[in-house]
Structure formats: C-alpha cells, structure tokens
Amino acid sequence: MTADLMTDVLVIGSGPAGGGAALALATLGVEHMVVTKYRWTANTPRAHITNQRTMEVFRDLGIEEDVLAQGTPHELMGETVFCTSLAGDEIGRVRTWGTHPAREADYTLASPSPNCDIPQTFLEPIVIGHAASRGSRIRFDTEYVRIVQDDDGVTVTVRDRVTDHEYDIRAKYVIGADGGRSAVAADVGLPFEGEMDVAGSMNIVFHADLSHLVACTSWWVTTRCP
Ligand SMILES: Cc1cc2nc3c(=O)[nH]c(=O)nc-3n(C[C@H](O)[C@H](O)[C@H](O)COP(=O)(O)OP(=O)(O)OC[C@H]3O[C@@H](n4cnc5c(N)ncnc54)[C@H](O)[C@@H]3O)c2cc1C
DSSP: OOOSEEEEEEEEOOSHHHHHHHHHHHHHTOOEEEEOSSSSSOSSOOOOEEOHHHHHHHHHTTOHHHHHHHSEEGGGOOEEEEESSTTSOEEEEEEOTTOSHHHHHHHHHHOSSOOEEOOHHHHHHHHHHHHHHTTOEEESSEEEEEEEEETTEEEEEEEETTTOOEEEEEEEEEEEOOOTTOHHHHHTTOOOOSOSOSSOOOOOOOOOOOHHHHOOOHHHHHHTOO
16 A cells, blocks of 8 residues: 555654653654644643652653653642632632642652642653654644554544645554544544533633732741742
8 A cells, every 4th residue: 555654653642642652662662653733732731730650651761850850849739729719718728639648658658759740731842852852753733634444554644734735644553642532533433431521611821920819828838838
C-alpha cells in the first residue's frame, strides 16, 4: 500500500496520554510519529493534581525533577476551601492530597515520588519537549481524519490545518490518544462506558493580581508557609 509517510507507531494526540506514549517510545528507541490537532500543547490548565503513580512513571522516564521544578510541591498543596466566592465567606476547608498529618505517612510510605500540582499548560511542554529531544517526530496543526486497517498495518489520513492538505500516514500500530471524545475510538468502534454530560461545569481562566484576597493568614504563616 502506498502512503505519503511511513512510521512504526503513529500517536494521535499530544495530551498526557499521547505525550506520555511518545516519550516512552522515544526513550525505548521505537520509531514513531505524533500528529496533533492544534499548533501547540494545551492552552488551558485542566489537569493539575498529579498523583504518585504518575510521578513514578515520570521518574522512570527521567523527567520527575523537571516536573517538580515547575509544579507546586506536595507540602504546599494545602487545602480544599469551600466558600461563597473567592473573596466571600468561607464555609469550610479540608486538608487534602495527603497533606493532613493523619494521612501524610501513608503517602510517604506508598512511594518515593511525592504527588504534586502542575497544570497541563506547564506539564505538556515538559513531556513533549523531552520526547522531541529524544527523537519523536511531532506534527502540530495536524488533524486525524480517518483510519483504514488491513492485515499488514494501518493507513491514517490526516489534514494539515495550515494548508488544508490531506495526506496518508502508513503505520504498523496506531495509538489513539485524542481525548475523551476520541474520533479514533469512535471510528474503530471502541465503546466508552458511562454517561456523558451528567452535570455541567464551567472553568474560566483569567489573569489578575489576587494576592490581597488569598494572602497568608497568621495561622498559615506560622504553620504552613515556608
Ligand atoms: C478542568 C479540568 C480539570 C481536571 N483536573 C484534573 C486533575 O486535577 N487531575 C487529573 O488527573 N485529571 C484532571 N482532569 C482530567 C485530565 O485533563 C484528562 O484526564 C487528561 O487530559 C486526558 O488526557 P488525554 O491525553 O487522554 O486527552 P487530552 O488531554 O484531551 O488530549 C487529547 C489530545 O488529542 C488531540 N486531538 C484531539 N482530537 C484530535 C484529532 N482529531 N486529531 C489530532 N489530534 C487530536 C488534542 O489536541 C490533544 O493534544 C481535568 C480535566 C479538566 C477539563
């Protein structure tokens, strides 16, 4: 079968799953290529609480120190606060993410890798950057269109979103890491469990100096702030 490009493994998507797969393949020396829809990595924070098992994987892949350097460390992850608004009345607060003294030892015993808080906007460039530096070929602005499988491999049609040009990539394997509304999974008939849109939520990213609203209280300064 003829195709415009050939690769052993085609990774579709450059989020945590696709970026992680690319980094692992590059680290293991497996020839591969990444195509991903937008011009760069995630442009909003999204996932931020990064659990210990994920940090262990990052340790294995040699990027744990870079992730910790850009994340909020475990000991400062603090509390979940319930309030009427950011500047409004506080209803209650819970020490979370293993920072409560009664839970801290469980986390320390569970793994040498502490959890941390790093938004996807910071994490994805670290993962993708290391993958590229280890040999990943990454095509941004490149959208998955369709997939055809035969006995010898897979042909994936993609669209360059800059030129609108469609072309084919031939691969032995495809990793569909194009997120929760995966077109790849739909096209190959992989079922998803659970219901979509059970409840609505809205996240608004804004930039403002809020330090006067969230400044450390005297209790916070003496017990938690470094
Ligand atoms: C507000 C919010 C907060 C969250 N907080 C947390 C948290 O604290 N901790 C946590 O563990 N998880 C959290 N999550 C969940 C987490 O973001 C997801 O589980 C995670 O992003 C899934 O990673 P993924 O790589 O599978 O998919 P995604 O991150 O969705 O990445 C999909 C990738 O595929 C690309 N793509 C999509 N369609 C195509 C296409 N047709 N062609 C080519 N490329 C395509 C996208 O550009 C993207 O690069 C949160 C999510 C949200 C929205």
